[in-house]
Amino acid sequence: xxxxxxxxxxxxxxxxxxxxxxxxxxxxxxxxxxxxxxxxxxxxxxxxxxxxxxxxxxxxxxxxxxxxxxxxxxxxxxxxxxxxxxxxxxxxxxxxxxxxxxxxxxxxxxxxxxxxxxxxxxxxxxxxxxxxxxxxxxxxxxxxxxxxxxxxxxxxxxxxxxxxxxxxxxxxxxxxxxxxxxxxxxxxxxxxxxxxxxxxxxxxxxxxxxxxxxxxxxxxxxxx
Ligand code: HEC
Numbered sequence: 733x734x735x736x737x738x739x740x741x742x743x744x745x746x747x748x749x750x751x752x753x754x755x756x757x758x759x760x761x762x763x764x765x766x767x768x769x770x771x772x773x774x775x776x777x778x779x780x781x782x783x784x785x786x787x788x789x790x791x792x793x794x795x796x797x798x799x800x801x802x803x804x805x806x807x808x809x810x811x812x813x814x815x816x817x818x819x820x821x822x823x824x825x826x827x828x829x830x831x832x833x834x835x836x837x838x839x840x841x842x843x844x845x846x847x848x849x850x851x852x853x854x855x856x857x858x859x860x861x862x863x864x865x866x867x868x869x870x871x872x873x874x875x876x877x878x879x880x881x882x883x884x885x886x887x888x889x890x891x892x893x894x895x896x897x898x899x900x901x902x903x904x905x906x907x908x909x910x911x912x913x914x915x916x917x918x919x920x921x922x923x924x925x926x927x928x929x930x931x932x933x934x935x936x937x938x939x940x941x942x943x944x945x946x947x948x949x950x951x952x953x954x955x956x
Pocket of ligand 1: 798832835839844847
């Protein structure tokens, strides 16, 4: 008995399809998950911020694709070990906190001697970290050779934290003068009704990026 050609072709097609289907499902399936969202609660403690900052630096912040920590020799990018100890001396007039903020928001404003510019602006795409994520990264940078002080209520040159009524931002810029309200009428006097503890001539208030005009006092270098 002869099998019709059409039937033979049909069997061959079925066998081939079944074989490839079988091989295909033996290949391990991998599922690609979007990067895990890191929840930043407003009441994070500084040590928690350091931990989150470390995760961001290793992960979505991409810092570790360029930066080493604790390596010496001919490096293309500055090593970040102990960077908190150098930060305050980098740019005259910038506190360690403001220097860290500048190196993330405006990396080309100061280029570390011996290196080429080329660090991406961290609050812009493609990295695009939020102001809160950047505060966590700053807490982490402060932990590299220093003592972290920032909280999510800390303001700096590039970010004005929302005011907490009645509370001065704890752990602000190290060395920032503690302002007591001046006598009424004195230069820089706090107008009645201003939140006690707010430092009108030191810290940008919410809604204004930089105090460009203001009472006599140290005028911060223009930013942005
Ligand atoms: C594409 C590579 C690249 C990435 C990604 C990158 N940086 Fe940088 N970074 C540089 C370069 C280059 C410099 C030196 C030039 C300069 O100062 O702008 C630098 C400088 C710095 C400095 C100053 C160091 C010092 O000794 O004063 C800090 C702090 C810093 N980066 C932190 C970070 C953090 C935090 C991240 C992640 C959020 C990051 N960088 C991501 C390339 C990078």
